[in-house]
Amino acid sequence: LNLPTRKSSRQVPMFGRSVEFPADSLPQKELVRHIETTLARSLYNCDENAAYSGTALAFRDRLIIEWNKTQQRQTFNDQKRVYYLSLEFLMGRALDNAMLNVGLKDAARDGLKDLGFRIEDVIGQEHDAALGNGGLGRLAACLLDSMATLNYPAWGYGLRYRYGIFKQEIVNGYQMEVPDYWLDNNPWEFPRHEITVDIQFYGCVRKYQAENGKIMHSWEDAEIVQAVAYDVPIPGYGTKTTNNLRLWSSKASSGEFDFQKFNAGDYESAVADEQRAETISAVLYPNDNLERGKELRLKQQYFWCAASLYDIVRRFKKSKRAWSEFPDQVAIQLNDTHPTLAIVELQRILIDTEGLEWDEAWNIVTKSFGYTNHTVLPEALEKWSVPLLQNLLPRHLQIIYDVNLYFLQIVEKRFPNDREMLSRVSIIEESHPKMVRMAHLAIIGSHKVNGVAELHSDLIKTTIFKDFVEIYGPDRFTNVTNGITPRRWLHQANPRLSALIAEKLGGYEFLTDLTLLDKLEAFVDDKKFRTEWAEIKSANKLRLARYIKETTGFSVNPDALFDVQVKRIHEYKRQQLNIFGVIHRYLTIKAMSAEERKKVVPRVSIFGGKAAPGYWMAKTVIHLINKVSFVVNNDADVGDLLKVIFIEDYNVSKAEMICPASDLSEHISTAGTEASGTSNMKFVLSGGLIIGTCDGANIEITREIGEQNIFLFGTLAEDVEELRHRHVYGQTFQIDSQLAKVFEAIKGNMFGDAGDFSALTASVEQHGDFYLVSDDFNSYVTTHEMVDEAFKNREEWLAKSITSVARMGFFSTDRVINEYADSIWNVEPLEVGKD
Numbered sequence: 089l090n091l092p093t094r095k096s097s098r099q100v101p102m103f104g105r106s107v108e109f110p111a112d113s114l115p116q117k118e119l120v121r122h123i124e125t126t127l128a129r130s131l132y133n134c135d136e137n138a139a140y141s142g143t144a145l146a147f148r149d150r151l152i153i154e155w156n157k158t159q160q161r162q163t164f165n166d167q168k169r170v171y172y173l174s175l176e177f178l179m180g181r182a183l184d185n186a187m188l189n190v191g192l193k194d195a196a197r198d199g200l201k202d203l204g205f206r207i208e209d210v211i212g213q214e215h216d217a218a219l220g221n222g223g224l225g226r227l228a229a230c231l232l233d234s235m236a237t238l239n240y241p242a243w244g245y246g247l248r249y250r251y252g253i254f255k256q257e258i259v260n261g262y263q264m265e266v267p268d269y270w271l272d273n274n275p276w277e278f279p280r281h282e283i284t285v286d287i288q289f290y291g292c293v294r295k296y297q298a299e300n301g302k303i304m305h306s307w308e309d310a311e312i313v314q315a316v317a318y319d320v321p322i323p324g325y326g327t328k329t330t331n332n333l334r335l336w337s338s339k340a341s342s343g344e345f346d347f348q349k350f351n352a353g354d355y356e357s358a359v360a361d362e363q364r365a366e367t368i369s370a371v372l373y374p375n376d377n378l379e380r381g382k383e384l385r386l387k388q389q390y391f392w393c394a395a396s397l398y399d400i401v402r403r404f405k406k407s408k409r410a411w412s413e414f415p416d417q418v419a420i421q422l423n424d425t426h427p428t429l430a431i432v433e434l435q436r437i438l439i440d441t442e443g444l445e446w447d448e449a450w451n452i453v454t455k456s457f458g459y460t461n462h463t464v465l466p467e468a469l470e471k472w473s474v475p476l477l478q479n480l481l482p483r484h485l486q487i488i489y490d491v492n493l494y495f496l497q498i499v500e501k502r503f504p505n506d507r508e509m510l511s512r513v514s515i516i517e518e519s520h521p522k523m524v525r526m527a528h529l530a531i532i533g534s535h536k537v538n539g540v541a542e543l544h545s546d547l548i549k550t551t552i553f554k555d556f557v558e559i560y561g562p563d564r565f566t567n568v569t570n571g572i573t574p575r576r577w578l579h580q581a582n583p584r585l586s587a588l589i590a591e592k593l594g595g596y597e598f599l600t601d602l603t604l605l606d607k608l609e610a611f612v613d614d615k616k617f618r619t620e621w622a623e624i625k626s627a628n629k630l631r632l633a634r635y636i637k638e639t640t641g642f643s644v645n646p647d648a649l650f651d652v653q654v655k656r657i658h659e660y661k662r663q664q665l666n667i668f669g670v671i672h673r674y675l676t677i678k679a680m681s682a683e684e685r686k687k688v689v690p691r692v693s694i695f696g697g698k699a700a701p702g703y704w705m706a707k708t709v710i711h712l713i714n715k716v717s718f719v720v721n722n723d724a725d726v727g728d729l730l731k732v733i734f735i736e737d738y739n740v741s742k743a744e745m746i747c748p749a750s751d752l753s754e755h756i757s758t759a760g761t762e763a764s765g766t767s768n769m770k771f772v773l774s775g776g777l778i779i780g781t782c783d784g785a786n787i788e789i790t791r792e793i794g795e796q797n798i799f800l801f802g803t804l805a806e807d808v809e810e811l812r813h814r815h816v817y818g819q820t821f822q823i824d825s826q827l828a829k830v831f832e833a834i835k836g837n838m839f840g841d842a843g844d845f846s847a848l849t850a851s852v853e854q855h856g857d858f859y860l861v862s863d864d865f866n867s868y869v870t871t872h873e874m875v876d877e878a879f880k881n882r883e884e885w886l887a888k889s890i891t892s893v894a895r896m897g898f899f900s901t902d903r904v905i906n907e908y909a910d911s912i913w914n915v916e917p918l919e920v921g922k923d
């Protein structure tokens with residue numbers, strides 16, 4: 089055994105090296121071994137699924153070695169670590185990522201070919217890990233990739249849902265939800281049955297006098313549920329660093345399966361208790377940008393925060409440092425307010441268990457936490473009812489009240505006699521029932537609050553958190569514009585484009601320094617390069633066209649302009665604006681002469697995205713898109729000039745196929761509503777152009793790539809309020825004349841029973857058009873006409889596409905992580921030596 093020997097600090101020790109893989113060894117041997125031994129299959133009886141499992145296990149072996157070494161290195165070095173707390177991690181598939189990061193994808197391709205498999209088919213066997221709703225969850229996954237790639241000692245903490253986001257099926261044009269049980273045969277997680285934490289719920293608080301006379305509190309008679317750790321390796325690209333994502337699973341605590349009940353014949357209730365405990369981590373709540381205040385969700389949040397903090401504190405205590413050093417060792421980032429209870433839990437541990445004084449403890453807490461806000465939508469801002477908290481987490485509620493009391497005392501001193509201010513900033517909303525405003529608690533308990541794009545960060549400072557800027561000063565607030573990992577969204581999703589860029593730039597360094605893309609601008613006029621660029625886009629479109637044919641039965645012309653809007657379906661994202669625009673296009677084409685039609689640029693309008701199961705309007709939008717699709721695609725008179733496609737069950741792996749195939753993508757939210765958006769970045773990085781509003785990161789994308797390379801339209805954020813004011817709810821107002829024709833068609837049953845869609849038209853005509861669909865309709869269709877004109881000039885279009893990609897360097901999550909590290913976490917990467 090090669091036991092670790094301690095060396096002076098910062099030197100990286102040699103740890104056990106019993107397993108080694110020669111860097112150039114082909115994974116084929118290992119893959120065959122796994123098929124024949126681990127899976128107990130004969131090679132003659134090996135299907136794609138077994139080939140997938142064998143390949144995954146072969147790559148997993150390599151990851152495990154680096155993963156163990158990374159953890160040992162990080163423990164030995166004992167420097168500050170980052171803990172990223174997120175209720176969602178939308179990881180997608182892991183095998184392709186592992187192959188590219190380990191760097192042996194080509195060898196794997198050859199090995200699989202020898203066995204008679206295409207690597208794409210084998211990769212396609214993997215079930216997406218879909219523990220998230222949309223952008224917030226995918227951002228967490230991209231950030232993990234960058235933290236590992238940049239060698240930051242960082243852990244992700246989340247929940248191991250048994251069911252991820254539901255699978256969407258479209259039946260007769262309606263969305264149906266099917267459960268996503270994803271855990272069978274998942275080689276990427278490692279149960280750590282020895283790492284368990286007892287989590288308390290309910291019970292009561294007892295006051296007592298400690299030996300030193302101090303009044304203390306203890307939380308007693310609580311119900312206990314056990315948290316079990318499951319670890320997922322997160323490999324960095326081009327580095328040996330492999331970080332850890334720890335997901336907690338709930339289980340009845342060891343004594344909880346009540347044998348007494350069982351023996352007394354009460355089998356059912358014994359099992360029910362067991363199941364109740366397991367319910368906590370059973371299912372991901374399927375809402376994006378909406379909070380519903382369900383008790384089980386609060387249980388999930390506390391369960392995960394308490395288990396994670398227990399783990400973090402345990403790790404810290406091993407180092408035997410003074411508590412005051414905690415913030416020098418630990419940075420905890422709250423991904424939205426979902427983990428805000430972690431703030432309260434740390435304060436509770438410090439004062440109730442560790443015996444620290446309130447102020448000393450609170451100082452440690454605020455220095456350790458950072459909070460990222462991802463929305464200004466009021467319906468998404470979390471509030472928990474006081475009675476609910478009182479019942480479930482009685483001690484936490486007391487602490488929240490104390491935090492609030494001390495905070496309000498400070499505010500009162502600074503703003504004497506401003507009662508309004510006190511009630512506006514209070515953590516407690518004085519409603520019936522009273523509510524705890526989690527965002528206020530998160531701000532008060534953190535040292536930095538950040539938004540996710542410039543406009544958004546400005547908006548939080550001037551609207552929802554305005555008072556806090558006055559109280560704490562502007563330095564408490566900052567902006568970190570979102571990004572995406574170029575490894576997945578360029579190299580993995582668009583390998584040919586990545587290879588072409590590498591050929592021009594003389595290597596793949598741009599994958600770890602995306603700003604190097606700017607060197608591509610020098611080749612904009614290079615004929616051969618342009619041809620290859622265009623050819624790659626065509627091939628990607630052809631692949632998508634084939635997929636559309638296979639899954640929907642509709643044939644689309646791969647030379648048409650592919651116009652894509654894929655994201656969660658939400659009124660603020662305005663898929664309704666898009667489909668109304670499509671109907672307008674359809675009506676326009678129908679009214680054209682044969683001569684006029686010759687000038688029309690053929691289009692394929694592609695939609696995809698899930699609606700929250702209880703979100704009626706969003707479901708109605710999906711229904712309308714599918715009805716329009718049916719009518720338009722079966723109208724031989726229109727033929728290839730227009731096709732409308734709804735791609736079922738949009739997810740990460742579909743995004744990897746769709747993004748590289750778009751000519752144009754739509755990011756058309758009502759200005760001021762989309763905090764950032766990240767798919768906008770994915771599309772541009774694959775050479776697609778954008779039609780969008782001046783919202784979220786669209787604004788910064790425009791600044792980087794140039795106004796001439798993006799199609800912007802619509803109301804500006806600063807004018808939205810004023811326009812909304814002019815629409816009076818319940819009073820029909822004059823809507824845009826072209827939109828009125830679209831509504832006439834819908835009401836004339838052109839797309840089936842008009843009654844099915846009356847909620848959509850009424851929301852614009854009668855309910856105050858909150859999302860400004862009518863106000864923006866004219867500039868939207870006019871801008872689409874400009875898109876058509878631009879697309880006719882293919883050379884110009886290509887130049888825009890190449891120039892845009894060249895200027896996308898800013899939008900890498902590597903830049904994002906370095907900004908968080910510098911301005912919020914104060915952590916350093918751990919250099920990886922040759923161990």
Ligand code: CR6
Nearest residue numbers: 223224462463540762763764765766
């Ligand atoms: N729904 C924002 O709406 C942003 C992501 C990641 C969102 C979106 O604009 O890009 O977060 N917000 O920052 C929330 O989930 C609350 C999202 O994904």
